[in-house]
Amino acid sequence: xxxxxxxxxxxxxxxxxxxxxxxxxxxxxxxxxxxxxxxxxxxxxxxxxxxxxxxxxxxxxxxxxxxxxxxxxxxxxxxxxxxxxxxxxxxxxxxxxxxxxxxxxxxxxxxxxxxxxxxxxxxxxxxxxxxxxxxxxxxxxxxxxxxxxxxxxxxxxxxxxxxxxxxxxxxxxxxxxxxxxxxxxxxxxxxxxxxxxxxx
Numbered sequence: 292x293x294x295x296x297x298x299x300x301x302x303x304x305x306x307x308x309x310x311x312x313x314x315x316x317x318x319x320x321x322x323x324x325x326x327x328x329x330x331x332x333x334x335x336x337x338x339x340x341x342x343x344x345x346x347x348x349x350x351x352x353x354x355x356x357x358x359x360x361x362x363x364x365x366x367x368x369x370x371x372x373x374x375x376x377x378x379x380x381x382x383x384x385x386x387x388x389x390x391x392x393x394x395x396x397x398x399x400x401x402x403x404x405x406x407x408x409x410x411x412x413x414x415x416x417x418x419x420x421x422x423x424x425x426x427x428x429x430x431x432x433x434x435x436x437x438x439x440x441x442x443x444x445x446x447x448x449x450x451x452x453x454x455x456x457x458x459x460x461x462x463x464x465x466x467x468x469x470x471x472x473x474x475x476x477x478x479x480x481x482x483x484x485x486x487x488x489x490x491x
Contacts, residue, residue, distance in 0.1 A: 303370040310377040310388050313358060316366055317395035321402075325351070328365070331403055353400065355380070355393055 303309065325331060330348040352361045355378040360371045376382050378389045 306372050306374045306377045307385060307388075309368065309370060309372045310385065310392070312368060313361070313372065314388050314391045314395070316368070317392055317399070321395050321398045325399065325403075331399055333400060333403060351396075351399070353396060355389060358392055358396075 304312070320326070320329070328349055329351050331351045332353060349363055349365060352358045358372065359375060359378050360373070362368050362371050372378060377385045378392065380386050380389050380393070382389065
């Protein structure tokens with residue numbers, strides 16, 4: 292026997308039962324948050340529930356009139372409530388269910404509005420643009436300063452290399468001079484040694 296999927300019900304039940312399922316489902320969404328596959332439009336109160344299938348979403352109703360005709364097989368709601376009595380706030384028997392459904396809808400809408408950032412005014416856009424321009428200007432100034440400092444360091448290093456090269460050249464000259472003097476002394480010493488041998 293196939294296992295029953297989560298949130299699915301056996302049979303459609305009466306309109307009252309279907310209304311109660313909607314109430315339980317919406318109240319659970321208030322507690323746990325909307326599932327990622329459910330879309331809650333924030334349009335005008337009497338706007339039609341548009342088909343979210345093109346986006347792969349299930350569109351949630353935003354009024355009791357929309358709840359009346361809403362189905363969501365993915366959550367066990369295979370058949371719409373279909374009777375206004377069960378979504379009427381003034382009905383003596385089922386008014387409390389309708390009130391609970393509407394309260395859940397309003398709570399979900401309020402929660403979504405709280406997460407949505409308010410639209411920016413023209414003044415706010417200008418202020419944001421100026422702030423962004425200042426930020427980029429500061430970044431440019433900082434980068435220019437870093438490049439200047441790096442250039443100064445490179446120049447200092449280059450100067451040090453020139454000085455060191457000059458020192459090496461001087462040392463090389465001194466070494467060559469010392470080698471020449473050493474050779475001359477060696478020759479003089481050799482000549483003196485030769486004269487001493489002749490006398491002997």
